[in-house]
Amino acid sequence: MRMDTGVCVLVICLLLVGVSAKADPDCCATGSAWLSTDPGTEGYWKYCYEFSWTGLPHGVSHLDVFLLLDECACVCMPGYFAFADTVGSGPGGNGEPCTVYYYGFFECYGDPSIGVDTPLIKFEPYDDHCEPDTDGTAYLCFYSVAAPVPAGTYSDVIAIKFGQESDTGHLEGVLPSCDTDASATDNTSWGNVKALYR
Numbered sequence: 001m002r003m004d005t006g007v008c009v010l011v012i013c014l015l016l017v018g019v020s021a022k023a024d025p026d027c028c029a030t031g032s033a034w035l036s037t038d039p040g041t042e043g044y045w046k047y048c049y050e051f052s053w054t055g056l057p058h059g060v061s062h063l064d065v066f067l068l069l070d071e072c073a074c075v076c077m078p079g080y081f082a083f084a085d086t087v088g089s090g091p092g093g094n095g096e097p098c099t100v101y102y103y104g105f106f107e108c109y110g111d112p113s114i115g116v117d118t119p120l121i122k123f124e125p126y127d128d129h130c131e132p133d134t135d136g137t138a139y140l141c142f143y144s145v146a147a148p149v150p151a152g153t154y155s156d157v158i159a160i161k162f163g164q165e166s167d168t169g170h171l172e173g174v175l176p177s178c179d180t181d182a183s184a185t186d187n188t189s190w191g192n193v194k195a196l197y198r
Contacts, residue, residue: 027053027160029065031173033148041082044143047176051090051158052137058163060132062124063102063140064111065175066157069119072146072178076108076119080180082143087123090138098130104142114159114166134162148174 029051036046051063069075083104092100102123110117123140125132132138154175156168 025053025055025057025160025162025165025167027051027158027167027169029158029169029171029173031065031171031175032151033174033176036143038084038143041143044082044145045147045176046141046143047148047174048088048139048141049158049171049173050137050139051160053160053169054135056134056160056162057165059134060125060136061113061161061163062122063138064114064116064123064159064161065121065171066116066159067119067121067175068154068157069176069178072119074180075178080145081106081121081176084141086126087142088138088140090132090136090140092125092130092136093133100125100130100132100136100138101128102126102138102140104140111159111161114161116159144176145180146176147179149177150174 029049031047031049033045033047036042036044038046049065053060067075074080083106085103086101087104089099089101092098102125104121104123107120107122110120111122121142123138151172151174154171157171157175159166159168
């Protein structure tokens with residue numbers, strides 16, 4: 001039985017539409033760091049990341065930055081990282097455009113929800129009327145006593161969780177290091193911070 005040429009073209013088009021509708025999600029980030037002048041965090045490095053994502057089947061649950069600091073003896077000590085009450089924002093929408101605000105925190109033992117057990121920074125949207133969309137961006141910051149590593153391209157060091165799924169992506173820029181001596185926080189004040197928790 002021969003299929004009409006027009007029917008063949010229609011079937012192929014429908015198949016292509018189905019494939020494109022199920023495109024893999026994509027996420028990436030760019031990051032930079034500078035010495036903070038923000039009140040209360042003078043002497044820390046301020047790290048800021050511009051996240052972007054596309055093609056998610058569900059809205060964003062949270063974003064992670066894997067720190068690659070498993071060998072740092074002090075990374076899990078209180079005071080190594082600090083966060084503002086609101087770490088940043090990005091566009092969102094539930095039928096209408098709105099602004100999503102995020103909070104952040106450090107997880108020494110990783111993120112079990114995506115099967116990662118390395119130290120990381122986690123960013124979650126506040127639970128309010130505005131939610132991240134399936135395509136979106138967010139500009140999010142935190143502070144650290146650690147100086148940045150050299151800028152570069154780091155593969156699979158960010159993750160995005162959406163529904164029960166997650167995906168990883170690359171980072172262009174910097175991450176914190178193990179080097180707290182190069183921080184603007186002098187050794188005396190960093191020693192005082194550590195002494196509080198001994």
